[in-house]
Amino acid sequence: MSTNNSTEDDEPKLPHGIVFQDIERTAGEEDDGQDKDQSETSTRFGSLCWPNFLSTIKEGDADDNRSKKGNPKWYQKLIDAGIEENGIQPVPLEGRTSTQYNQLFTVFFTGLLCLLPIPTGMLATLEFGLSLRDASLVIVFFALLTCLPPAFMGIGGMETGMRQFVQARYSFGLYLVIIPLLLNAATITGFTLMSAIAGGQTLAAINPSHVSINVGIVITCLVAFGISLLGFNFVHLWERWTWIPNLIALVITVGCGGRYLHLQSQPAAPATPAQILNLGSLMAGYFITFGGMVGDYSIYHNPRGVLSKSFSARARIFTYLYLGLFLPSVPLFILGAAIGGAVPQVPAWQAAYASTGIGGVMMEMLAPAGGFGKFVLVVLALSVIGNIAISMYTISLNLEMLMPPLPFKLRVHRFVFILVTMAVMIPMAIRAAMKWETSLINFLSIIGYWSACFDVVLILELVVFRRMDYATFDQAIWNVGRELPPGLAALGASMLSWALVVPGMAQSWYVGPIAKSTGDIGVEVAFVLTGLFYLPLRWLEIKIRGRF
Numbered sequence: 001m002s003t004n005n006s007t008e009d010d011e012p013k014l015p016h017g018i019v020f021q022d023i024e025r026t027a028g029e030e031d032d033g034q035d036k037d038q039s040e041t042s043t044r045f046g047s048l049c050w051p052n053f054l055s056t057i058k059e060g061d062a063d064d065n066r067s068k069k070g071n072p073k074w075y076q077k078l079i080d081a082g083i084e085e086n087g088i089q090p091v092p093l094e095g096r097t098s099t100q101y102n103q104l105f106t107v108f109f110t111g112l113l114c115l116l117p118i119p120t121g122m123l124a125t126l127e128f129g130l131s132l133r134d135a136s137l138v139i140v141f142f143a144l145l146t147c148l149p150p151a152f153m154g155i156g157g158m159e160t161g162m163r164q165f166v167q168a169r170y171s172f173g174l175y176l177v178i179i180p181l182l183l184n185a186a187t188i189t190g191f192t193l194m195s196a197i198a199g200g201q202t203l204a205a206i207n208p209s210h211v212s213i214n215v216g217i218v219i220t221c222l223v224a225f226g227i228s229l230l231g232f233n234f235v236h237l238w239e240r241w242t243w244i245p246n247l248i249a250l251v252i253t254v255g256c257g258g259r260y261l262h263l264q265s266q267p268a269a270p271a272t273p274a275q276i277l278n279l280g281s282l283m284a285g286y287f288i289t290f291g292g293m294v295g296d297y298s299i300y301h302n303p304r305g306v307l308s309k310s311f312s313a314r315a316r317i318f319t320y321l322y323l324g325l326f327l328p329s330v331p332l333f334i335l336g337a338a339i340g341g342a343v344p345q346v347p348a349w350q351a352a353y354a355s356t357g358i359g360g361v362m363m364e365m366l367a368p369a370g371g372f373g374k375f376v377l378v379v380l381a382l383s384v385i386g387n388i389a390i391s392m393y394t395i396s397l398n399l400e401m402l403m404p405p406l407p408f409k410l411r412v413h414r415f416v417f418i419l420v421t422m423a424v425m426i427p428m429a430i431r432a433a434m435k436w437e438t439s440l441i442n443f444l445s446i447i448g449y450w451s452a453c454f455d456v457v458l459i460l461e462l463v464v465f466r467r468m469d470y471a472t473f474d475q476a477i478w479n480v481g482r483e484l485p486p487g488l489a490a491l492g493a494s495m496l497s498w499a500l501v502v503p504g505m506a507q508s509w510y511v512g513p514i515a516k517s518t519g520d521i522g523v524e525v526a527f528v529l530t531g532l533f534y535l536p537l538r539w540l541e542i543k544i545r546g547r548f
Helices: 034-045 073-080 103-112 117-126 132-146 148-153 155-160 164-172 178-206 213-230 232-241 243-260 273-292 313-345 347-365 371-382 385-401 414-465 488-504 522-545
Strands: 054-058 306-308 408-412
Touching (some): 103 232, 103 243, 103 313, 117 347, 132 148, 148 155, 148 313, 155 313, 164 178, 164 273, 178 273, 178 347, 178 371, 213 347, 213 371, 213 385, 213 414, 232 243, 232 385, 243 347, 243 371, 273 313, 347 371, 385 414, 414 522, 488 522
Antiparallel strands (some): 054 408
């Protein structure tokens, strides 16, 4: 921007719409070099007579810093109200001022305190044939382990000011990162589909003759679209409070229908290693995939904030993320396993599940509450909105990163990407709802494989090669392909691991020769082998380049 003397040059710059303390400028402030600034801004960003849905980003820019002067009043009012305009641009240190670290807990606690974990947990007893006790032990054990990688990776957003897949460019490179980026977008889209289906089934169960599952899916997606459109502040605001009605509704449901949960189907034989590992792979696929999005929600938090000498900002971020993933998911998984074990023993539940899925079972559980039970069912259906909102938010960022990485690239506003995301999700969710159990099992099982490769690469890059020094993630090169790593080591290590991942896979459509005797060990193999291959390959890559 302009080098003239102005108050703007001396102030920290924040992404528009993110208001922290008293450093946000007002729309009407003038600079001494206004004419020059306006000319330069017009050259750089094109016409400013309309909101900047399309703009250009200069290679190496750490922040968009578009002029407020050119925005129409109605648009500027939205920005001043807190709607996020920033997309994937890194946030400079002076822009990371928020000390509300507990936002990282509430955003995931609320997002996961919904219906989604319940049908997932039902698979343990209903599809895999485990007893409730065995299923509960597997769920707790694998959750304790697989919540660790994403909780650790979430620290990087605060320390670097970069979205999760912008950080990934420092391992996979500017161009090859597109491969895991597409996989991540597909994964989060899948989670959103499952949430939308669960919400749609529940709304349809209230009055099947007037509200179909398809209509329920559309309703939940539209509400979530509105929240994710408003951006970072509004997503956090929604997630901060909506866990309360969600929790109350879940407690009421268990209180009304819990009298049948002791009627558990008993497996004909003790649990086998294959059954345990198959469920463990499902749990890993659920938790490890959060490594592709956790950093998106901590980029505005202060990395220097300290609660006490023994509890730093890093420790708080890790703790809040770990608990935010673990606490809502595990009890709901176990509740789902209990419901899944009881469904074959309770004829009304079995018929309802065959008719409208998880929504029908919830309706039967709430039947003793009468009309009030239907109100609770509406709350349960809407509980998935928080989950869908954070998913849409991250997908819009992923899609923005897929824009051609040119020196002066076209940048589409985040609004457009969210709109595209919603337009794609609704028909896909309607289609997936036709084969609910098969869609859920196939999706959750296979996503863990690539996620394990991705997580271990980013963790080893930080811990081994950069020695926990986040300063080595230079913001000035975040979109400069020639300065970033080529990504051959990261992609090569991931691909080499698949030589044993494929034989260790156990899916409904394919069971590898190793998995026939061991069960699904693909996630474990992907994590370990990718790590072993990445260490020498990345060392060689650094040695040849002479730098990170």
